[in-house]
Amino acid sequence: MRTATIACLPVLAAALMAAENNTFLLRNATVHPVSGPAIQNASILVVDGKIAEIGQKVAPKGKVRIVEARGLHVYPGMIDSGSPIGLAEIASVRETVDTGEIGDFNPQLRALIAVNPSSEHIPVVRANGITSVLVTPGATGGGRGASAGSLISGQASLMHLDGWTWEEMEIRRSAAMQMAWPVIQMPRFRGADIEALLPGLAGRRTTFAEARRNQQQQVQKIQDFFDAARRYQKAKASGESIQPDLRYEAMIPVLEGKQPLMIFAAREREIREALDFAARERLKIVLAGVRRPGKALEDIAKRNIPVVLGTTFVSPLEEDDPYDEPFTLPARLHQAGVKFAFASFGVQFARNLPYQAAQAAAFGLPYDEALKSVTLNAAQIWGIDSEYGSIEKGKYADLIVTDGDPLEVRTQVKMMFIKGVPVDLESKHTRLYKMYSARP
Amino acid sequence: MRHAILTAMLLAAPPVSAEVTVIQNATIYTVTKGTFRGSIVIRDGKIADVGEKVMTPAGARVIDATGKHVIPGIIDAHTHIALDSINESSVSVSSMVNVAEMLNPESISIYQALAGGVTVCNSMHGSANSIGGQNVVFKMRWGADARGLIYDKAKPSIKMALGENPKRQGSPQGLQIPGLSSPQNLRYPGTRLGVEDVIRDAFTRARAYQREWKDYEARKARGEKHLPPRRDLELEPLVEVLEGKRLVHAHCYRADEILMLIRVFDDFNIRGVTFQHVLEGYKVAKEIAERGHYASTFSDWWSYKVEAYDAIPYNAAIMHRKGVLVSLNSDDAGGAELMRRLNTEAAKVVKYGGLSENEALAMITINPARQLAIDQWVGSIEAGKDADLVIYDKHPLSSYARVEKVFIDGRQYFDRDEDLSRRPKFEAEKEGLRKKMTDQQKQAAPQNRRPS
Numbered sequence: 001m002r003t004a005t006i007a008c009l010p011v012l013a014a015a016l017m018a019a020e021n022n023t024f025l026l027r028n029a030t031v032h033p034v035s036g037p038a039i040q041n042a043s044i045l046v047v048d049g050k051i052a053e054i055g056q057k058v059a060p061k062g063k064v065r066i067v068e069a070r071g072l073h074v075y076p077g078m079i080d081s082g083s084p085i086g087l088a089e090i091a092s093v094r095e096t097v098d099t100g101e102i103g104d105f106n107p108q109l110r111a112l113i114a115v116n117p118s119s120e121h122i123p124v125v126r127a128n129g130i131t132s133v134l135v136t137p138g139a140t141g142g143g144r145g146a147s148a149g150s151l152i153s154g155q156a157s158l159m160h161l162d163g164w165t166w167e168e169m170e171i172r173r174s175a176a177m178q179m180a181w182p183v184i185q186m187p188r189f190r191g192a193d194i195e196a197l198l199p200g201l202a203g204r205r206t207t208f209a210e211a212r213r214n215q216q217q218q219v220q221k222i223q224d225f226f227d228a229a230r231r232y233q234k235a236k237a238s239g240e241s242i243q244p245d246l247r248y249e250a251m252i253p254v255l256e257g258k259q260p261l262m263i264f265a266a267r268e269r270e271i272r273e274a275l276d277f278a279a280r281e282r283l284k285i286v287l288a289g290v291r292r293p294g295k296a297l298e299d300i301a302k303r304n305i306p307v308v309l310g311t312t313f314v315s316p317l318e319e320d321d322p323y324d325e326p327f328t329l330p331a332r333l334h335q336a337g338v339k340f341a342f343a344s345f346g347v348q349f350a351r352n353l354p355y356q357a358a359q360a361a362a363f364g365l366p367y368d369e370a371l372k373s374v375t376l377n378a379a380q381i382w383g384i385d386s387e388y389g390s391i392e393k394g395k396y397a398d399l400i401v402t403d404g405d406p407l408e409v410r411t412q413v414k415m416m417f418i419k420g421v422p423v424d425l426e427s428k429h430t431r432l433y434k435m436y437s438a439r440p
Numbered sequence: 441m442r443h444a445i446l447t448a449m450l451l452a453a454p455p456v457s458a459e460v461t462v463i464q465n466a467t468i469y470t471v472t473k474g475t476f477r478g479s480i481v482i483r484d485g486k487i488a489d490v491g492e493k494v495m496t497p498a499g500a501r502v503i504d505a506t507g508k509h510v511i512p513g514i515i516d517a518h519t520h521i522a523l524d525s526i527n528e529s530s531v532s533v534s535s536m537v538n539v540a541e542m543l544n545p546e547s548i549s550i551y552q553a554l555a556g557g558v559t560v561c562n563s564m565h566g567s568a569n570s571i572g573g574q575n576v577v578f579k580m581r582w583g584a585d586a587r588g589l590i591y592d593k594a595k596p597s598i599k600m601a602l603g604e605n606p607k608r609q610g611s612p613q614g615l616q617i618p619g620l621s622s623p624q625n626l627r628y629p630g631t632r633l634g635v636e637d638v639i640r641d642a643f644t645r646a647r648a649y650q651r652e653w654k655d656y657e658a659r660k661a662r663g664e665k666h667l668p669p670r671r672d673l674e675l676e677p678l679v680e681v682l683e684g685k686r687l688v689h690a691h692c693y694r695a696d697e698i699l700m701l702i703r704v705f706d707d708f709n710i711r712g713v714t715f716q717h718v719l720e721g722y723k724v725a726k727e728i729a730e731r732g733h734y735a736s737t738f739s740d741w742w743s744y745k746v747e748a749y750d751a752i753p754y755n756a757a758i759m760h761r762k763g764v765l766v767s768l769n770s771d772d773a774g775g776a777e778l779m780r781r782l783n784t785e786a787a788k789v790v791k792y793g794g795l796s797e798n799e800a801l802a803m804i805t806i807n808p809a810r811q812l813a814i815d816q817w818v819g820s821i822e823a824g825k826d827a828d829l830v831i832y833d834k835h836p837l838s839s840y841a842r843v844e845k846v847f848i849d850g851r852q853y854f855d856r857d858e859d860l861s862r863r864p865k866f867e868a869e870k871e872g873l874r875k876k877m878t879d880q881q882k883q884a885a886p887q888n889r890r891p892s
Contacts, residue, residue, distance in 0.1 A: 092745040121743065315775025319548040320870065322863060323555045323780075348743050355784065358839035408839050409787035429742075433754035433793070436722045437761070 022049040022397070022420030025060045029069035029401065034076055034376045035390035044074065046397040049420035054391060069401050072414060075371075076390050077131025077398035078406070079378035081308045082156070082262075082288060082343030083350045085125060085133050086115030086166075091348065100139030100149055105225050107250040109154030111137040112173050115166040121347050123427035126161045128351040129400040129413045131423075132171060134158050134343070134382060138178045138264075151222055152179045155250065156262060158382055160398075162418045175382050176286060177254050181265040181274045182218030184211045219273065226281060229255060257284045260382075262308065266317075268294035275299055286381055289345065291329070292317055297336045306381040307333060307340040309373075311349065312359040324363055330373065331364030341378035358407035370407060396420070459483070461850065462496050463829070466505035469836065471512055471798065471805050472820040480510065482827040485850035490821050503831075503845070511801060511836050512820050513559025513828030513848065514782050517736040517808035518689070518716050518769035521563055521776055522547035522578075522589075529568030529609060532628060532638045535598055536673040537573035539565050543586040549776040550589070554580040554854045556780020557830035557843045560591060562812055565599040567691040570606045570629065570638040572599035574677060575689065577812055579828070579848050595813040597687035598677050602635050602697040603747050610634065636700050643708045646678035653679075681710060687813060688713040689736075693747035695723035702727055714811045716769070718759075719751035725762035734811045735759050736767040739788040756803060757793020767808035780843075787837040797837055826850075 027043040031054060043058040044051060089096035098114045115135055125133075138153030155174040163169035186206060206214075232248035233255050253259035261283050265274045271293055278285040288308040293300060300307065309330060316325040333340050342357050344350040353374055361370040379389025387396050400406065401415035416423040461482040468490065469475045481489040481497065489495070496502065520526050524542045528534040543563070553561065559580055565573035577594035610630025629635045652669040659666045680686035688705075692698050692715050702724075705713055714734040715721060719742070721728060721735045728735060737759070742751035760766045768785050770778035778785065786800040809819025818826050827850035834841040846854035 090743055090746055090749055313777060313781070315549075315552065315777045320866070323552050323859070348741065351740070355839055359781070362840040362842050409784050410790045410837060412791065429752040429754065429792075432722075432750060432752045433758065436725075437754075437758055439723075439726070 021422070022417075023047050024065040024067050024420070025058065026067040026069050026074065026399070026401070027058075029072050029074045031074045031391055032371075033391040034371060035392055042074075044391065044397070044399070046399075046417070046420045049397055051391060051393055051395050051397050054393060067401075067415070069415075071403075073402050073404060073406075074391065075129070075400050075402065075406055076375045076388070077400050077416065077418065078129050078354060078374045079341070079382075079389065080125070080130055080133040080344050080350055080353050080374075081341040081378045081381065082136050082310075082345050083125075083133050083347060084111075084136055085121050085161075085347050085350055086117070086119050086135055086159075087111060087137070088347050089116070089119055089121065099137055099153075101137070101153065104151045104221060105247060106137075106150055106154050107152045107177055107254070108246040109137050110157060110173060111135045111154060112157035112159060112166050112170055115157075115159065115169065117163055117165055117169060120428045121350070122161050123424065124429055125350045126416065126423060127413060127425045127427050127430070128354065129402065129406045129416070130161060130351065130353055131398045131400070131416065131418050132158060132160050132388070133350070134175055134378075136178050136262075136345075138180065149180060151182070151218065152177065152225070154178060155259075158384060160418050162421075162423050171384060171388070172382070174253065174259060175384075176260045176262040177250075179222075179261055179263050181263050181270040182215045182222075183266070183270060184208075184215045186211050219277075222277070226251075226255075254283060255281075257282055260284045260286045262286045262288050264289040266291040268292060268296045271296040271300070275303065275305065278305075279303070288343070290333075291326075293333075297332065297338065300333075301337045305338070306377075307338055308343045308381070309333070309340050310343055310345045311352075312342075312356045313349070313352070327359055327363035330357075330360035330370075334365055334369050339377055339381065340373055341381050342373050354407045355409055358409075361407065367407075374407075460488075460497050460500040461503065461827075461847075461852075462494075462500045463503045463505050463510060463831065464496070466508045466510045466831065468821060469509065469511045469798070469801055470821040471801050472822060475798065480821065480827075480829065482829075482847065482850045485827055487821060487823055487825050487827050487829075489823055505831055507833075508844065509832040509834065509836050509841070510821070511557070511783075511830050511832070512805045512825075513818065513830055513846070514557045514779075514804045515767075515808040515812070515814075515819060516553070516558055516561040516770050516772075516779050516782060516804075517714065517767045517811050518771050519553075519561045519563050519776075519779060520566065520771070520773035521549040521553065521561065521779070523563055523773075526773060527566035527568040528573055529566070530627075532569050532606070533571040533642050533674060534565070534569050534573050535571050535642075535675075535677045537565065538576070539563060539573055540576035540586075540590065543576055543578065543589060545584060545586045545589055549772065549774065549779075550580050551582050551854075553772075553776035553779040554582055554846055554848075555843060555856075555859070556776065557783060557832070557836075557846060558776070558779050559828040559830070559846065559848050560809075560812075560814070560818055561779065562594075562597070562689070562808075564689060567599070567601035567605040568609065570601060570635045571642050571678070572601060574598050577814065580846075580853065581848055581851075582853055591814065593814055593817055595687050596677075596680065596685070597689055597812075598681060599689050599691065600639065600701075601691035602701060603632065603691075603693050604745055605691065606635055606638075607631060632697055632700070635697070636704065639701070640704055640707075642675075642678055643682065643704070643710075646675045646682055647708070649675040650679045650682060682708060684711075687811075689716050690714070691716045693717055693719045693751075695720040699724050699727055702731055702733065705733075706731070714767075717771075719748055719755060721764070722752065722755045722758035723750075725759045725764050728759065729763035734765045734767070734807075736769045736808065736811060738771070739768055739785040740792070753788060753792035756789045757795050760789075760795060760799065760803075761793075765807055765810055766803055767811055768803045769808070783832075783836045783841060784839055787839070790837065800837060 031039045031042040045053040045058050084099045087098040136156045139149040156176045156178050158171035158175040159169040229248045229251035235242045263274045265271045286306050314326045344353050357370040357374050376389040379385040397420040399417045404411040463480045478492040479494045528537045562577050564575040575597045577591045578589040579591050609627040718735045740753040756766045772779045782804045786804045789795045789800045806819035809815035829847040831845040832841045844856050
């Protein structure tokens with residue numbers, strides 16, 4: 001009995017501390033719930049990691065830790081809707097990169113299980129107000145050419161940017177299935193003759209007809225894979241005794257329309273093909289990496305397909321496009337009535353997610369929409385909006401406290417809470433900054 | 441078709457030129473002489489007057505810029521835009537080549553950079569070799585030919601490179617291109633040790649060559665008859681570096697290699713070098729500052745390769761505080777993606793390191809101008825300087841700021857409203873060309889031919 005009591009003590013203490021750690025009253029701030037208008041001089045009561053009350057007159061019951069935020073602003077933590085963070089450390093060193101597995105169809109792969117919780121990128125990205133990320137298993141970027149990357153690259157996972165292990169970081173292990181729609185790929189070289197440069201490639205010039213045929217073969221491969229997965233699903237449902245297959249097993253939630261299929265398609269032709277495919281197969285899809293939707297934009301809107309946009313910090317796709325074409329794309333989607341969220345689709349510049357939203361706001365996107373596209377819209381698209389994405393009673397306290405608009409570069413993030421627990425904003429970068437500022 | 445459109449764009453945009461232009465009631469960020477609300481008078485391509493109260497000459501074109509913000513034209517000290525060829529990587533020292541010969545005035549990146557407020561850039565040879573080629577400084581005079589773009593007041597310069605890039609062709613794993621890279625065609629150097637040697641060796645040879653010419657000139661002066669030395673196009677630019685007639689832009693990342701190059705330059709008495717990228721410059725800021733060298737860096741790039749793993753966004757702030765003249769650059773090649781938002785790149789030194797807004801603006805205007813030795817004419821809003829000006833609708837460091845007008849040498853080369861109003865015409869023209877192409881294809885298609 002005595003031994004048991006002693007053994008219990010540290011456990012109890014830890015539990016108490018944890019309870020205290022995620023219970024507090026944040027007060028005197030301007031609260032920006034995103035789901036509604038800003039509230040001046042407001043307080044937020046957080047109990048056990050969840051938002052218990054918000055308002056100008058919040059009275060905590062009993063003694064509670066006070067977080068003073070006078071003159072500061074509170075926003076929901078931002079969500080990056082696509083980044084291989086945790087799976088890629090140094091881009092040029094393959095040993096540190098775990099995206100882009102070999103093979104065309106890898107639906108069984110789960111991004112989360114290889115996330116390195118001590119990646120130096122995590123605190124760096126966090127420091128700019130990003131609390132969670134959809135971690136993607138595929139090679140970064142948009143469409144897929146005839147020879148590179150997977151068609152289905154695996155399950156993207158929603159995770160918090162904090163935790164001792166990837167299990168602790170998990171929000172949804174299988175938030176979406178990542179797929180790339182095949183692209184008609186013509187070699188594009190300017191100023192140099194590729195055959196003269198690379199004799200190995202001489203004679204391999206592709207005509208458009210060939211490129212189109214290659215692409216259609218890839219599309220057929222997708223169809224065949226889905227058909228096979230459907231047969232597996234049916235056989236299994238009918239109670240037939242079949243050999244288990246992890247790839248087809250992983251496809252079942254997609255086929256049932258329960259798990260969104262995140263299809264990367266940049267241009268109108270691929271977007272149309274992807275939309276038609278999804279309609280035929282009755283899939284729940286999210287389009288990603290959309291760059292030039294053309295007239296397909298109306299269909300995207302009509303079918304209520306959500307979109308994940310990559311960074312606005314790119315050059316126009318074509319030389320004769322308007323110079324601001326990537327900057328105005330989000331506004332055009334908004335005008336068409338399409339719901340979208342932003343993704344960094346990278347690691348190095350993931351911390352600039354808020355600024356890519358601001359760039360869209362500078363070129364016609366209403367500010368509130370820009371803010372939503374890195375918070376509430378993302379939560380809605382990934383189906384976690386009952387718990388995340390805005391500051392509302394009952395939701396988890398994923399909060400950032402800033403000295404201004406978080407989409408402005410000059411704004412500083414002063415505090416961060418993930419599920420109500422204060423998170424360190426130091427990183428490799430702040431450590432080196434302090435260390436070398438002090439060099440005599 | 442692309443060519444036709446580009447040509448159309450070139451022809452359709454005759455820059456507005458008025459005798460005298462006055463930009464009135466703007467917030468003016470002179471960078472060198474403070475920030476105030478006032479006006480700028482432009483005459484003959486130069487800033488004739490600037491101040492809180494200036495006389496508006498009769499008959500001047502007046503631009504009411506109430507609520508607008510004016511900064512000096514942005515200068516990017518490190519790009520590779522508008523070049524049809526960037527690297528001559530076959531040799532370790534390619535100082536004989538000049539990228540100016542590859543300048544393409546029709547490159548759309550010029551217009552994109554212009555629309556982002558950039559008026560001058562240093563477009564450089566690449567980093568494939570320890571000593572690269574000669575660079576070109578040009579203004580975004582969209583519509584001019586290659587010669588017309590080049591800013592002839594800029595001092596000539598040469599590119600150098602340290603670390604992973606010049607090592608690459610000396611490493612069996614470095615360059616994996618089928619048919620090109622094989623153990624047979626590895627090129628020295630393959631280590632940072634070799635990189636130092638290539639540079640030291642080249643300047644040692646240059647010094648000997650310089651002496652040969654000096655001896656020859658001395659003999660000639662004494663009236664002795666003697667054959668001149670054989671001209672060496674590889675060493676001539678390096679002699680110019682030794683004589684202070686040519687600037688050096690040295691691509692580098694790690695603190696050790698930066699220090700190495702400082703010591704090599706010490707031995708050859710080379711000053712005023714701009715260290716490019718210089719991502720670990722913050723570790724040896726003291727040594728860079730001691731010799732009066734400069735730094736041109738990225739705002740927040742890191743981790744894309746091993747030598748960028750210790751890069752921090754506080755680099756510019758630390759170097760600046762330790763006395764180094766710092767600029768921020770884009771390194772853009774192909775499109776002018778980062779060039780056109782150098783204003784918000786500058787805002788990052790306010791965020792990371794707490795520098796003042798004026799210090800931030802200096803890093804994309806007067807500081808790069810000093811590094812390119814053109815600060816006498818550009819880089820700030822002062823009477824007598826070139827009228828290279830950018831008008832923004834909001835504070836230039838704001839994420840929401842948009843460039844409205846850009847002037848170069850007093851001529852308006854970019855106007856957002858004009859750009860917008862031209863679009864329907866271009867779209868129609870493009871559609872027409874597209875139709876023509878499909879019609880031609882239909883005619884050429886065999887199924888449309890009558891059986892004979």
